[in-house]
Amino acid sequence: MSSARNAAFVSVSQAGKIAVSLVSIVVLSRLLPPADFGVYAMIIAVVGIGELFRDFGLSLAAIQAPSISTSQRTALFWASTGIGVALTLVAIAASPVIGGFYGRADLAPLVCVAALTFALNGAGAQYRVELTRSGRFRDLAVVDLAGQGVSLTGAIVLAAVGAGAWALVVQAVLLGLTMLVALLLLGRWLPGRPRGFGEIRPFVGFGGQLMSVQLISYVSSNLDKILVGRLFGAAWLGLYAKAFQLYSQPVMQGVTPFANLAISVLSQVRDDPRAYLRRLLKLQLVTVYVGLAGFALMIALAEPLTTVALGPQWSATVPLFRILCIGGLFQILGVVYYWMFVSSGAMRVYLVCTFITQPIAVVLVIVGATQSTTGVAWGAAAGLLVEWLVPATWGTAKAIGAAGSLLAGTIRPLAVAAIIGLLAFAAVELTAAGGPVVQLLVGVAVPAAVVVPLMMLLPGVRADAAVLRGVVQDAAGTRLRRRVPA
Structure with a gap:
């Protein structure tokens, strides 16, 4: 498929995602107060750093590689999935510390649930890479729109019944879960058993450099939200x-x-x-x-x-x-x-x-x-x-x-x-x-x-x-x- 057609599919997908995002902003902003958005922002500003480690930069390393063998694909899948699961466990263990940093013990259970997104996104990373490398941007558009639609519906229902910040946390988890299911259905590929990771050393080198840059960038781009939450409270952070x-x-x-x-x-x-x-x-x-x-x-x-x-x-x-x-x-x-x-x-x-x-x-x-x-x-x-x-x-x-x-x-x-x-x-x-x-x-x-x-x-x-x-x-x-x- 040509680059132009791929761009067209990406454009259609993005138009749909922008529309869903606008609905999300308009509806949820009227169902939830600023403080609830502030609580969620506290979680994401700190926990979100784990998303950078989710696949150690392997996704972009694989996308820009001239070729990938079947064994390398399998190794990349298990590496991304393993890192995602490990990050979920680390975030759960660190949840009391995050709550203590902001002076809010009620953040801990929210962090534990939000951490599931690491495992979900890690498992789907290589499937997304394969769709990108094979030019199947139409399928990627389906994946993204399905995830956006299902997760927004769940968030609106929960917000309407008074779930507060939980509505936003569940929205993030539903997004990762729905996209993973769609990727598995459309991927037309099943990974084999892990047989070692020596073949992906070149990807690890490139991905490590990329992740180092992204980690530093993430800290600087999210420090504003961390400081606002720590110094001015949830309501101001929500705004x-x-x-x-x-x-x-x-x-x-x-x-x-x-x-x-x-x-x-x-x-x-x-x-x-x-x-x-x-x-x-x-x-x-x-x-x-x-x-x-x-x-x-x-x-x-x-x-x-x-x-x-x-x-x-x-x-x-x-x-x-x-x-x-x-x-x-x-x-x-x-x-x-x-x-x-x-x-x-x-x-x-x-x-x-x-x-x-x-x-x-x-x-x-x-x-x-x-x-x-x-x-x-x-x-x-x-x-x-x-x-x-x-x-x-x-x-x-x-x-x-x-x-x-x-x-x-x-x-x-x-x-x-x-x-x-x-x-x-x-x-x-x-x-x-x-x-x-x-x-x-x-x-x-x-x-x-x-x-x-x-x-x-x-x-x-x-x-x-x-x-x-x-x-x-x-x-x-x-x-x-x-x-x-x-």
């Missing part, structure tokens, strides 16, 4: 976590799932520098235009968007949400560099970049935490700026030597995003009397009415639009326009 959830939707649901496809596509031509750069520039162009425009809109529409999505009782999330979305602009700019480091095999460079940027990001969050939850948000946003700048300059020059080309490719998308944001903000201010729904509709319509003609008039932006249109046409099965503008 911060909800703002973070709204901000992260474009990245987690709209961009992150394309990582495996992007890495796979780039890995195919990593021995041809010119072809590799062309593909990388095209991926960057699509990602930054869509991502930056989305975050610009969210910054401008933060107040009416929060009111419509969450309800007026969540108004304190507005400034937090807006600040985090400013950081999201830099996160979108940095996504392509992660794809580049993994697909080109430049993990040592990536590791050095991480060791440079993450301590700075941690210090910025800690400094912000001495002030307020708003200070924490500003620290997190400033950290994302640092995490983009170092890979975009020094890291890219070391990895592929094309830092200038990638940076130049962001100029027009940034300019278009700025125009979109300013127009949307003006529209929101001028229609304040009409209510949040009117503000949202006008805030989206006005930038669209101005930017679409603009893309037709300016030569550089028009050339970018041609590439974007070509990607859409290719995903629909028509001829890809392969030229990437300078």
